[in-house]
Amino acid sequence: MKKTLLAGVSAGLLVAAAASAANAQSIDYGSLEQLFNEPVTTSxxxxxxxxxxxxxxxxxxxxxxxQRSGATDLPTILSRVAGLDVEDRGAGASDVSVRGYNQAMSPRLLVLINGRQVYLDHYGYTAWATLPVQLSEIRQIEVVKGPNSALFGFNAVGGVVNIITVNPKFDNTGDITVRAGTAGYGEVSLAKSFKVGERFSARVSAGASQSDEFKNTVGVAKALLNDPAKLSANIDTVTQLTDKVELRVEGSYSNVQVSDMLSNYAYSPSKYLTSSLKGTLAAETKVGELQLTAYQNDLTAKHVILGQKSRFENKITVVSAQDLFKIGAKHTLRVGAEYRHNEVNTAPIGGAEVSYDVLAASAMWNWAITDKLAFTAAGRYDSLDLSREGTFPAGSPPLGNGYWDRKIEEPSYNLGLVWRATDVDTFKATAARGVQVPTLIDLGALQARVTVGPYTIGLAGNPTLEPAIITNYQLTYERALPAIKAEVSAKVFVQKTEDVKGQPTSAQIDVPATLVSLPVLSYRNIGESKMNGFELAASGQLTGGFRWNADLTHTEVDDEPNTGFSAVIRTAAYGETTPENRGNVSFGWTDGAWTADAYAHVVGQHKAYALYSAAAAPNLVNVEAYTAIGGRVARAFDHGVTVALSGQNLGDNRQRQSAGLEVERRLFLSVSKTW
Amino acid sequence: MSKKKPAAALAAALLTIAPLSAHADAAKDLQIAGRALTFLENGPTGKQVLGIVFDPSKPASVAEKNAAMAAIGGGMSAGALTLTAKPVEASAVSGVSGVAALYVTTGVNVGAAAKAKKIITIGSDASCAASGACVMSVSADPKVEIIVNRSAAAAVGAVFKSAFRMMIREV
Incomplete structure (x- = not known):
């Protein structure tokens, strides 16, 4: 595949040399944002x-x-978005969710870079440190709250984060940043775009960082922690093959080590090696904007699971095609199809591979009913074929690979009504159904033996696990207040999750022992969970270069396990682990060369799972309400040089924000040059 | 007292906004007009002249023309375009040349003449595009609004890029 794509690039270069002035096929976010005086999105x-x-x-x-956030990582930036829950597991690892349901290896938030999935769906989470993107090359981060499976497919259930980088075809960027901080923090990053002739453009970026892990004040076994370190690189090329056809090729690499908190809430000194190659062919035709995308993600993930070294080799291949077109003045439509192959080996006991193939068809219809009223309906149907190849460890239940021959077929939808009642008032009503498919780990890639007291027990995935179905309904009111350069919004939402996945627990045997097999602990569907809440937000600008933002999100989660299951024991007590309230207040100021911003992120009391040693059971501990304070002061100098002092968790030397390592106050001094 | 003063100030501010908007936003509207032209297939780039169409018998039209000329001044950068302007009397549109587009002041209708010349017309009044007198209407405040009349666009051979078409209102 790599050779094919590289050949495509070469062909594109040859075409470019002989062609004339180019037209655009990909979205010029910058020009459209300047035209409409607001961000634009395709997410x-x-x-x-x-x-x-x-x-x-x-x-x-x-x-x-x-830039103004002063943050050195994406989760810190996301924590300042209304309704997002972020838990730092260590100095280099975090879990992010939307409106509750946060958990170790948080599976409900789909994360992408330029539409390429960087969410690791073999295990169902995002290892944020592995994302091969420098903060300076991000054009915008699009955060969708609520399911959007009708566009993105499985796992876009709690929300979606799509990171849009600058496009070298449209954006001229150059940045080098050197940053040093307390606790051994050091970072260097570079991002530069350039053009070769009129038809070829490219962006290259690379970065490296390291720091000391947070001090271990909670008694985690020392061998389970890593000092975080990261190395990543990315290349992005756009070739205008003809006036109407464009080829974009993106490649990435990252090599990372962090202290992860695994899904059983035990720490792991994890190491990741990722690489990806993606090609997108876009053509503007008489039948619409055609787009063909193919990419492959390769991952090597090394963990320590239940005290055993585990190495997962995961490969994801995605091929998708879509046509986007407008019929008449009122109707915009998109039709698409996607094929996905996902495979991973079993671990820590190897010898087999679990994989699935997914075929999906999707469509979207946007109807501008009047100048003020628009309706959108999007639907998608996914068909997943699961399979397993390989051997079984001794003591496994007497099941053959054929037990894994299973199909999961699920529809998803997004419906939206947008009413622009006046020039400043907008109402939105949305309904969505998302599908959280069991991960390959859940479905059987996890294969282990554990010792509980005098007994040996098997730990295995469950190929009969059902996907969790998330339905979400929301009403939104937004009002612009141009007279005072402000805007306010109010939202109410209700959500239901069916077939919640419960984790294996030594307190409940899932497959009894037989004469030839060990008892087995596994994943089970344990019942429902319901959530409702509201969000209030306001932001604006004041004279004198001041800006401000404030938001509050309230959620109430009610777990309803089926008879025979306990949400607490199955590590799925989201009613207890979700804070009822979280909010943000920020204040910023810019005057000439000086910029200053301060952020306060407030999280209410809640409980959290903790597991500090292998072979124990996670227990719930109390996390008191806390306020995380961050900020940045920067001065710009001539020749594009900026010097900034920033900090995170400034309120305390050490602060408990989860049941994991306590976060530390950290200060950073950055020098960056743009050109 | 302290509670009433900000409210009174806010009310006063709201009352003063509407009368000021017609001419205070000429620069913003022209920015939108210039940038929108860059989303035409084979659209203009670089330095371009915008004809400001007015009716000398209508004081409001003349005032709007003057505001537009003042806003563009010696040159206005709008995306990939650098616009300069020249005044064009409505009666002279049939003989106009050397313009990338015509910016039609409120209350003036030169649709037929512009179509005959295959020149794109842009109005600051939504009714201009809605009625077909203009190819496009633009306004910047309180929110950017762009309306394209498909028939009028077809008549002058104007084809907008599909991404742009999906983000505006077409009639």
Missing amino acids: ATGAPQRSTEAPVDMTIISAADI
């Missing part, structure tokens, strides 16, 4: 839309927001 429906008219609940974090 709501697949069609380009103004952020205020998108029929989903979306927040867009701009490049300026990222």
Whole structure:
């Protein structure tokens, strides 16, 4: 595949040399944002839309927001978005969720870079440190709250984060940043775009960082922690093959080590090696905007699971095609198809491979009913074929590989009604059904033996596990207040999760022992969980270069396990682990060369699972309400040089924000040059 | 007292916004017009002249023309375009040349003449595009609004890029 794509690039270069002036096929976010005076997105429906008219609940974090944040990582930036829950497991590992349900190896938030999945769906989580992107090359981060499976497929259930980088075809960028900080922090990053002739453009970036892990004040076994370190690189090329056809090729690499908190809430000194290659062919034709995308993600993930070294080799191949077109003045449509292959070996006991193939068809219809009223309906149907090859460890239940021959077929939808009642008032009503498919680990790639007291027990995935179905309904009211350069919004939402996945627990045997097999602990569907809540937000600008933001999100989660299951024991007590309230207040100021911003992120009391030694059971501990304070002061100098002092968790030397390692106050001094 | 003063100030501010908007936003509207032209297939780039169409018998039209000329001044950068402007009397549109597009002041209708010349017309009044007198209407405040009349666009051979078409209102 790599050779094919590289051959395509070469062909594109040859074509470029002989061609004339180019037209655009990919979205020029910058020009459209300047035209409409607001961010634009394709992450709501697949069609380009103004952020205020998108029929989903979306927040867009701009490049300026990222720069002013003073953050050194994406989870810190996301923690300042209304309704997002972020738990730092260590100095280099975090879990992020939308409106509760956060957990170790958080599976409900789908994360992508330029539409390429960086969410690791063999295990169902995002290892944020592995993302091969420098903060300075991000154009915007699009955060969708609520399911969007109708566009993105499985696992876009709690929400979606789509990171949009600058496009070398449209954006001229150059940045080098050197950053040093307390606790041994050091970082260097570089991002540069350039053009060769009129038809070829490229962006290259690379970065490396390291720091000391947070001090181990909670009694985690020392061998389970790693000092975080990261090395990553990315290349992005755009070739205008003809006036109407464009080829974009992106490749990435990352090599990372962090202290992970695994899904059983035990720490692991994890190491990751990722690489990817993606090609997108886009053509503007008489029948619409055609787009063919193919990519492959390769991952090597090394963990220590239940005290045993585990190495997962995961490969994901995705091929998708779509056509986006407008019929008449009122109707925009998108039709698409996707094929996905996902495979991983079993571990820590090897000898087999679990994989699935997914075929999906999707469609979207946007109807501008009147100038003020628009309706959007999107649907997708996924058909998954599961399979297993290889041997079984001694003591396994007497099942053959044929037990894994199973199909999962699920529809998903997104419906949205947007009513622009006046020039300043907008109402939105949305309904969505998302599908959280069991991970390959859940379905059988986890294969281990554990000792509990005098007994030896098997630990295995469950190929009969059902996907969790998330339905979400939301009403939104947004009002612009141009007279005072402000905007306010209010949202109410209700959500239901069916077939919640419960974790294996030594307190409940799932497959009894037989004369020839060990008892087995596994994943089970344990019941339902319901959530409802509201979100209030306001932001604006004041004279004198001041800006401000405030938001509050309230959620109430009610777990309803089936008879015979306990949400607490199955490590799925989301009613207890979800804080009822979280909010943000920020204040910023820019005057000439000086910029200063301060952020306070407030999280209410909640409980959290803790497991500090292998072969124990996770228990719930109390996490008191806390306020995380961050900030940045920067001065710009001539020649594009900026010097910034920033900090995170400034309120305390050490602060408990989860049941894991306590976060530490960290300060950073950055020097960056843009050109 | 302290509670009433901000409210009174806010009310006063709201009352003063509407009368000011017609001419205070000329620069913003022209920015939108210029940038929108860059989303035409084979659209204009670089330095371009925008004809400001006015009716000398209508004081409001003349005032809007003057505001537009003042806003563009010696040159206005709008995306990939650098716009300069020249005034064009409505009666002279049939003989106009050397313009990338015509910016039609409110209350003036030169649709037929512009179509005959295959020149794109842009109005700051939504009714201009809605009625077919203009190819496109633009306004910047309180929110950017762009309306394209498909028939009028077809009549002058104007084809907008599909991404742009999906983000505007077409009639």
